Amino acid sequence: MKNIQTEIIINASAEKVWNILTDFAKYHEWNPFIKNSKGEARVGATLENSMHLEGQKPQIFKPKVLEARPNQSFRWLGSLFIKGLFDGEHYFRLEPLNENQVKLIHGENFSGILVGMILKMVGEATKQGFVKMNEALKARAENK
Numbered sequence: 001m002k003n004i005q006t007e008i009i010i011n012a013s014a015e016k017v018w019n020i021l022t023d024f025a026k027y028h029e030w031n032p033f034i035k036n037s038k039g040e041a042r043v044g045a046t047l048e049n050s051m052h053l054e055g056q057k058p059q060i061f062k063p064k065v066l067e068a069r070p071n072q073s074f075r076w077l078g079s080l081f082i083k084g085l086f087d088g089e090h091y092f093r094l095e096p097l098n099e100n101q102v103k104l105i106h107g108e109n110f111s112g113i114l115v116g117m118i119l120k121m122v123g124e125a126t127k128q129g130f131v132k133m134n135e136a137l138k139a140r141a142e143n144k
Contacts, residue, residue, distance in 0.1 A: 002115050004127050005107030008134040012141035014071040014094045014102045020140055021074065021092060030140045033133035041068040047076060053125040063090065079112075086112040104137065106130050 010017055020026075024037035024047070031037075032052065039047035045065045052058050063078030066089070073093045080086035093105040107130070110119060119126075 002110045002119055002123075003107060004110075004123065004130065005105065006127065006130045006134055007106070008104050008138055009097070010102050010104055010138045010141050011100060012102065013100055014096045017094055017102050017104065017137065017141050018071045018074075020137060022068070030136050031133055032136055033129035039065070041065065041074060043068055049078075051129070053122055053129055055125060056122065063088075067091075080114070080118070084112050086110065086114040086118050104134060106134055 020030075022041035024039055024041075027034055027037045034049045035052050035058070036050040037047060039045050043065055046062050047065065048060065048062050050058050050060055061078045061080075063076035065074075065076050067073055067075040071094060073091065075089060075091040077087065077089045079088075087110065089109045089111075091105075091107055091109075095103040095105065097103055108126070
């Protein structure tokens with residue numbers, strides 16, 4: 001298994017960050033990484049996300065929500081074509097530092113027989129996508 005993980009401190013409450021993170025209908029307004037998203041932050045729900053990596057064509061993927069704990073954590077699992085080739089368990093964890101400050105831990109655990117090859121091609125762009133999303137989420141939470 002391979003992992004990409006990023007972190008950022010956001011000067012806003014966990015509730016505010018959670019509300020922005022799970023308001024998929026507004027992703028197009030602020031999110032440079034997942035520019036469009038449809039679905040619900042509910043365990044068992046299927047999302048439809050449009051992911052944009054630098055230098056790549058947009059990709060549509062339909063992950064299944066594994067965890068949705070308000071103001072705490074959100075995870076989904078997506079697969080490329082069929083499970084076992086290239087699977088990604090994407091996660092967001094919110095760790096309150098105080099009433100109006102939270103650490104966002106944003107990452108993905110990758111598994112499957114094509115992990116090494118695919119991450120060699122898009123691993124750095126994926127990490128940069130996470131960082132850009134984190135920065136945009138921070139800006140939205142702190143300026144609203």
